[in-house]
Amino acid sequence: MTPVSAAKWAGLAAILVVPALLGSGNYAYLVQAGGMIGLYMILALGLNFTMGYVGLFDLGYIAFFAAGAYGAAICGAYNVPLLIELPLTVAFAVLLRLGLGVSILRLRGDYLAIVTMGFGEITRLVINNLDSITNGPKGMEVPPLQLFSWTLSGNLGYYYLIAACVALGVIGSRRLEDSRVGRAWVAIREDETAARLSGISVNEHKLLAFTISAGFAAVAGMIFAHWIQFVTPESFVFWESILIVSMIVLGGMGSIYGVLLGALILGGVPQILQVFLAGSKWIDYRYFFFGVVLVVVVLFRPEGLWPHKRRQAELHEEAA
Amino acid sequence: MKTAGGGKGAPLLEVRQLSQHFGGLKALDGVDLDLSQGEIVSVIGPNGAGKTTFFNVMTGVYPGTEGAILFNGEAVRGLPSHEVIRRGIARTFQNIRLFSNMTALENVMVGRHCRTRNGLLAPLLRLPAYYEEERRIEAAAKDLLGFVGLLSFGNHLAKNLPYGDQRRLEIARALATEPKLIILDEPTAGMNPAECERLVELIRRIRDRGVTVLLIEHQMRVVMGISDRVVVLDYGVKIAEGKPLEVTKNPRVIEAYLGKECD
Ligand SMILES: Nc1ncnc2c1ncn2[C@@H]1O[C@H](COP(=O)(O)OP(=O)(O)O)[C@@H](O)[C@H]1O
Ligand SMILES: [Mg+2]
Numbered sequence: 001m002t003p004v005s006a007a008k009w010a011g012l013a014a015i016l017v018v019p020a021l022l023g024s025g026n027y028a029y030l031v032q033a034g035g036m037i038g039l040y041m042i043l044a045l046g047l048n049f050t051m052g053y054v055g056l057f058d059l060g061y062i063a064f065f066a067a068g069a070y071g072a073a074i075c076g077a078y079n080v081p082l083l084i085e086l087p088l089t090v091a092f093a094v095l096l097r098l099g100l101g102v103s104i105l106r107l108r109g110d111y112l113a114i115v116t117m118g119f120g121e122i123t124r125l126v127i128n129n130l131d132s133i134t135n136g137p138k139g140m141e142v143p144p145l146q147l148f149s150w151t152l153s154g155n156l157g158y159y160y161l162i163a164a165c166v167a168l169g170v171i172g173s174r175r176l177e178d179s180r181v182g183r184a185w186v187a188i189r190e191d192e193t194a195a196r197l198s199g200i201s202v203n204e205h206k207l208l209a210f211t212i213s214a215g216f217a218a219v220a221g222m223i224f225a226h227w228i229q230f231v232t233p234e235s236f237v238f239w240e241s242i243l244i245v246s247m248i249v250l251g252g253m254g255s256i257y258g259v260l261l262g263a264l265i266l267g268g269v270p271q272i273l274q275v276f277l278a279g280s281k282w283i284d285y286r287y288f289f290f291g292v293v294l295v296v297v298v299l300f301r302p303e304g305l306w307p308h309k310r311r312q313a314e315l316h317e318e319a320a
Numbered sequence: 321m322k323t324a325g326g327g328k329g330a331p332l333l334e335v336r337q338l339s340q341h342f343g344g345l346k347a348l349d350g351v352d353l354d355l356s357q358g359e360i361v362s363v364i365g366p367n368g369a370g371k372t373t374f375f376n377v378m379t380g381v382y383p384g385t386e387g388a389i390l391f392n393g394e395a396v397r398g399l400p401s402h403e404v405i406r407r408g409i410a411r412t413f414q415n416i417r418l419f420s421n422m423t424a425l426e427n428v429m430v431g432r433h434c435r436t437r438n439g440l441l442a443p444l445l446r447l448p449a450y451y452e453e454e455r456r457i458e459a460a461a462k463d464l465l466g467f468v469g470l471l472s473f474g475n476h477l478a479k480n481l482p483y484g485d486q487r488r489l490e491i492a493r494a495l496a497t498e499p500k501l502i503i504l505d506e507p508t509a510g511m512n513p514a515e516c517e518r519l520v521e522l523i524r525r526i527r528d529r530g531v532t533v534l535l536i537e538h539q540m541r542v543v544m545g546i547s548d549r550v551v552v553l554d555y556g557v558k559i560a561e562g563k564p565l566e567v568t569k570n571p572r573v574i575e576a577y578l579g580k581e582c583d
Contacts, residue, residue: 092369178443183422186426190418190422191419195430198493199435200434310422311426312423312477313475315425315474
């Protein structure tokens with residue numbers, strides 16, 4: 001076994017075993033922090049399709065996390081079983097995103113950023129004001145995840161569920177990246193006109209990546225709602241969208257491991273600081289550090305901390 | 321692949337009274353052009369004559385204001401670009417447009433997109449259809465890289481290739497779409513004489529594959545050397561057409577070029 005693969009297995013084992021050992025001890029909050037980081041990973045992996053592969057900025061992505069969470073809450077209120085809730089919620093988020101996608105197909109750059117940002121905020125305001133369905137700012141109670149007669153409760157259970165979803169997300173992303181559609185996405189990011197004139201139906205492929213992003217966010221939102229068992233519009237503020245975008249920029253656009261690293265750092269460090277700096281005056285500065293880190297990375301390592309490496313093919317000269 | 325429409329001798333491409341106006345500017349004004357299969361035809365004309373605009377209308381970048389483009393007997397003016405490409409027209413750009421952060425091989429593999437079918441399911445589940453198609457895409461792309469002499473650079477990022485190689489990579493990507501007609505916008509721009517030579521030879525080999533070639537070219541040596549026919553544009557109007565030598569003797573052509581800066 002090479003040192004690298006040994007380190008990989010050790011890391012994987014730590015991710016799976018350590019939380020169980022922490023159980024209910026002094027460090028139990030780490031399991032919850034791990035679960036939250038995992039949710040950010042799912043979100044970052046999801047947004048990576050839109051932003052990393054296709055290169056479209058999206059400052060309103062958290063709206064689809066909200067759609068997932070409220071989907072779970074509303075289904076919970078009507079006792080809809082999970083096997084119906086899941087497709088229903090994902091379909092709702094995907095349709096919502098298709099609506100947004102179709103209307104911004106022609107936009108780029110700043111316009112795209114502004115419109116998606118507006119969409120995110122409008123979504124939050126709608127949730128806030130749709131009292132009859134969402135109970136407005138007071139929020140909704142959500143039952144824990146229930147499959148037939150089996151109920152998932154406790155941080156550890158959700159931690160493992162989230163870890164499994166991250167693993168699925170990574171596998172799915174890797175497989176799509178290395179495919180005809182995955183190449184088309186990156187081609188669009190690199191040069192939309194050249195992609196179109198190389199025979200790619202650009203709009204279709206943009207919408208495809210867009211909707212996949214919504215699927216990831218919806219699943220993350222559902223898990224979040226069932227885990228915390230409570231949703232309010234406050235959880236889906238603009239800042240969260242910025243945070244996810246930052247994870248992708250920090251880690252490396254279009255890089256699966258970069259995006260995971262970005263989620264680990266930006267999703268994890270504030271939580272750790274919160275615990276360690278609790279009561280100290282430094283806690284007020286944590287977002288300042290955060291901003292500094294981001295600016296430094298963008299200036300000195302614009303491709304991100306763990307940039308994507310293009311696949312290397314075997315080339316045999318005799319084919320010439 | 322579809323077989324060529326029409327009988328023997330029917331033109332591959334018929335352009336009729338094609339115009340493209342930008343506000344008051346008639347960038348293209350009633351241009352006619354016929355191309356038969358297997359020809360190499362050059363479009364020349366002073367800077368700003370409308371040559372690139374002509375290519376842009378032909379490939380759906382601009383919709384065109386009036387006129388018709390029949391390709392294999394089918395009207396293609398106003399179709400979205402990717403639909404035009406699918407019907408068998410491919411192109412390169414005056415300013416190279418590669419997918420900079422993809423490898424040379426991947427650039428050409430992207431060109432196979434419109435001739436392949438895998439969606440999401442086959443790659444996600446790693447079905448046999450996925451492996452089978454990927455293998456074919458990669459083999460075809462390697463073949464074309466070899467054809468333009470870039471196989472050993474297959475794993476290099478496109479942006480790291482020397483200028484002349486980038487031009488040839490763009491041609492390989494265009495050929496990957498299996499065109500019947502390839503249109504090249506100033507393929508020798510910025511090339512040294514040795515690179516030019518290689519490119520001329522490449523264009524001939526493209527024609528020998530059965531692909532018709534339409535190119536915009538400024539270097540008269542290149543134009544004279546490879547063109548079966550030359551078309552001259554000036555202010556969006558076709559002012560001459562014929563064999564290379566005839567055209568250069570045409571007084572209207574000489575007048576169009578006199579006192580004008582050639583780019
Ligand atoms: N998108 C556009 N909008 C307005 N004018 C354009 C556009 N594209 C080209 N033109 C104008 O059309 C004319 C022909 O340009 P072009 O086709 O690029 O010339 P050439 O390729 O022969 O040098 C020029 O005057 C140019 O400024
Ligand atoms: Mg031009």
